[in-house]
Amino acid sequence: MxxxxxxxxxxxxxxxxxxxxxxxxxEVDFEVRDGEVMALVGDNGAGKSxxxxxxxxxxxxDSGEILFEGKRVTIHGPKDAAKLGIEIVYQDLALADNLDVxxxxxxxxxxxxxxxxxxxxxMEQRTAETLASLSVTTIGSVxxxxxxxxxxxxxxxxxxxxxxxxxxxxxxxEPTAALGVAQTQQxxxxxxxxxxxxxxxxxxxxxxxDIFEVADRITxxxxxxxxxxxxxxxxxxxxxxQAMIAxxxxxxxxxxxx
Amino acid sequence: MSTAAPAEVQAAASGDSLGAIxxxxxxxxxxxxxxxxxxxxGLIGITLYFTSKSDVFFSAVNFTNxxxxxxxxxxxxxxxxxxxLIGEIDLSIGYVSGxxxxxxxxxxxxxxGHQYPGLIAIAAAIAAGAAIGAVQGSFVAFIGVPSFVVTLxxxxxxxxxxxxxxxxxxxxxxxxxxxNNVANYVLTENQGWAIAIVFAVGYAAxxxxxxxxxxxxxxxxxNVVLTALRVLFLSALVFAAVAVCNxxxxxxxxxxxMLGLVVVAAYVAGRTxxxxxxxxxxxxxxxxxxxxxxxxxxxVAVFMISGAMAAMGGVIFASRLNSVDLTAGGGTILLDAISxxxxxxxxxxxxxxxxxGALFGGLIIAIVANGIDLVGYPDxxxxxTTGVILLSAVTLDxxxxxRQAAAGR
Numbered sequence: 001m002x003x004x005x006x007x008x009x010x011x012x013x014x015x016x017x018x019x020x021x022x023x024x025x026x027e028v029d030f031e032v033r034d035g036e037v038m039a040l041v042g043d044n045g046a047g048k049s050x051x052x053x054x055x056x057x058x059x060x061x062d063s064g065e066i067l068f069e070g071k072r073v074t075i076h077g078p079k080d081a082a083k084l085g086i087e088i089v090y091q092d093l094a095l096a097d098n099l100d101v102x103x104x105x106x107x108x109x110x111x112x113x114x115x116x117x118x119x120x121x122x123m124e125q126r127t128a129e130t131l132a133s134l135s136v137t138t139i140g141s142v143x144x145x146x147x148x149x150x151x152x153x154x155x156x157x158x159x160x161x162x163x164x165x166x167x168x169x170x171x172x173x174e175p176t177a178a179l180g181v182a183q184t185q186q187x188x189x190x191x192x193x194x195x196x197x198x199x200x201x202x203x204x205x206x207x208x209x210d211i212f213e214v215a216d217r218i219t220x221x222x223x224x225x226x227x228x229x230x231x232x233x234x235x236x237x238x239x240x241x242q243a244m245i246a247x248x249x250x251x252x253x254x255x256x257x258x
Numbered sequence: 259m260s261t262a263a264p265a266e267v268q269a270a271a272s273g274d275s276l277g278a279i280x281x282x283x284x285x286x287x288x289x290x291x292x293x294x295x296x297x298x299x300g301l302i303g304i305t306l307y308f309t310s311k312s313d314v315f316f317s318a319v320n321f322t323n324x325x326x327x328x329x330x331x332x333x334x335x336x337x338x339x340x341x342x343l344i345g346e347i348d349l350s351i352g353y354v355s356g357x358x359x360x361x362x363x364x365x366x367x368x369x370x371g372h373q374y375p376g377l378i379a380i381a382a383a384i385a386a387g388a389a390i391g392a393v394q395g396s397f398v399a400f401i402g403v404p405s406f407v408v409t410l411x412x413x414x415x416x417x418x419x420x421x422x423x424x425x426x427x428x429x430x431x432x433x434x435x436x437x438n439n440v441a442n443y444v445l446t447e448n449q450g451w452a453i454a455i456v457f458a459v460g461y462a463a464x465x466x467x468x469x470x471x472x473x474x475x476x477x478x479x480x481n482v483v484l485t486a487l488r489v490l491f492l493s494a495l496v497f498a499a500v501a502v503c504n505x506x507x508x509x510x511x512x513x514x515x516m517l518g519l520v521v522v523a524a525y526v527a528g529r530t531x532x533x534x535x536x537x538x539x540x541x542x543x544x545x546x547x548x549x550x551x552x553x554x555x556x557x558v559a560v561f562m563i564s565g566a567m568a569a570m571g572g573v574i575f576a577s578r579l580n581s582v583d584l585t586a587g588g589g590t591i592l593l594d595a596i597s598x599x600x601x602x603x604x605x606x607x608x609x610x611x612x613x614x615g616a617l618f619g620g621l622i623i624a625i626v627a628n629g630i631d632l633v634g635y636p637d638x639x640x641x642x643t644t645g646v647i648l649l650s651a652v653t654l655d656x657x658x659x660x661r662q663a664a665a666g667r
Binding site for chain 1: 471472476531532535538540542545546548549550608609610
């Protein structure tokens with residue numbers, strides 16, 4: 001990367017969040033830049049989900065600040081996050097099974113005219129284009145209900161939905177957790193295409209094989225703290241596992257990344 | 259895996275040749291996607307049975323009567339469809355309809371100090387139904403009380419209110435012409451034809467508009483001949499209905515009201531963002547919430563629709579009898595309305611079904627009741643038959659759904 005880097009697309013500084021006596025996030029710093037895949041890893045209870053929900057506006061943060069392209073922002077709800085261009089693709093519950101692919105892609109953002117009449121043709125056309133641009137070719141008809149799709153196809157739809165809205169930052173929460181080998185490859189290829197299209201991608205998982213395949217950098221959380229940011233090229237699975245379990249001190253700070 | 263290739267082939271072939279459409283349809287049938295076929299077959303079977311048993315059943319006069327008999331329950335069932343689509347239930351609709359009847363009757367009592375023109379009384383009754391729906395829906399949406407309990411409480415409360423309001427007299431007669439016309443006015447022959455023409459032209463225009471917009475967007479337009487045939491068939495059906503009614507007394511106004519409400523509700527459910535959100539909430543409330551849909555607003559709005567439709571049904575019942583009495587909203591109204599929606603193919607688990615199901619289900623229930631009365635069987639048989647049909651409809655739906663799941667659909 002160049003010497004004079006622009007501000008990260010999304011940055012968290014010293015963000016804390018607690019639920020009663022449980023400190024879910026403790027002074028966490030985190031950043032992701034355009035065109036990179038930042039992996040977010042950690043054991044169960046490390047605070048990955050809490051971090052996502054804070055960014056998504058589902059939980060308000062207790063302290064710290066969130067910056068978008070270097071500017072301080074407040075996120076009070078899912079609408080605020082969506083307005084900034086932050087999209088979260090949840091592991092499950094993201095799609096309505098009874099609706100078809102087009103309807104799911106546009107869920108909550110349907111195009112309509114002054115009479116609230118849906119512009120079905122325009123939506124169907126754009127859905128097909130978006131899927132094609134991401135090389136998602138296995139879905140036969142965009143008018144079939146999502147219930148009829150395989151796990152990989154469903155995940156593809158959920159991810160494609162995230163890019164259709166000119167989003168800047170996409171969080172993918174365990175996107176391959178329930179998938180077979182071939183379908184996992186499908187989704188990983190899709191994730192790479194997202195970053196190639198210039199999006200900032202946050203890939204949340206604890207599958208290190210997947211992470212080393214797609215990620216550019218890896219942030220490790222342990223017990224609500226950021227224990228380090230690693231560049232994939234300069235680290236090993238061993239080191240990441242060590243950090244996840246024992247919380248080794250960070251070899252380099254995010255701010256001074258070379 | 260192996261699903262990829264056939265799916266692409268299917269996409270390439272679909273929409274154009276008649277053979278491909280028929281083949282796809284047959285595949286769908288095998289996979290359990292039967293659409294409205296069982297309801298239509300059921301309607302034909304029931305009609306044939308009663309025609310063989312009674313001389314007057316299959317006559318123009320009885321067909322006209324049938325429209326009046328089905329209208330109240332069908333209108334209430336429209337509201338039930340919306341409630342079922344979001345995966346909730348509304349048990350209060352029976353007595354909400356009764357209460358609306360009381361409101362409309364009370365507001366036209368002469369020299370009472372609160373006598374209003376009929377149309378205003380009707381509007382007030384519908385507004386009251388919507389307000390009741392808003393209150394009940396708020397308990398469900400904002401506090402999270404199960405709709406079964408909220409509306410069960412509503413069932414008791416509104417029945418109590420009706421009894422209290424009617425008090426010792428026990429009956430209010432309706433003299434207002436507007437209110438009585440709702441269920442009893444009959445259109446002239448030419449008015450009937452005009453309505454058939456408006457329906458046919460409107461339906462054809464709407465279908466053609468969809469065809470044009472899809473073609474402009476470069477999307478598959480389906481088989482043009484089949485689409486044209488569907489428009490022709492439905493238009494012919496409406497013309498035939500008008501012809502039969504005109505052969506008797508004429509088209510009942512209440513039939514027009516019922517059909518109009520079905521068309522508007524079907525439009526809202528199928529073509530608007532609001533309708534899309536209703537289906538989304540029924541399919542997965544969590545996915546809808548995360549997509550930024552205001553799930554609570556949708557729930558309250560749906561219960562308001564349910565209340566308003568129940569009230570409109572209540573106005574029709576009151577108008578039909580030219581009065582309300584202590585039995586208003588009771589009897590089998592509640593269960594008939596829910597049965598109508600379910601027989602019409604609306605799932606109790608949310609997200610599946612169409613508004614037109616209310617029309618089909620309402621028609622089946624009315625035909626059974628009408629036929630059994632004409633043949634002279636006792637009421638007991640009516641209840642048993644309706645029950646068996648309801649159970650068959652839901653059993654069929656359950657079996658088909660399992661089959662669809664097995665076929666990977």
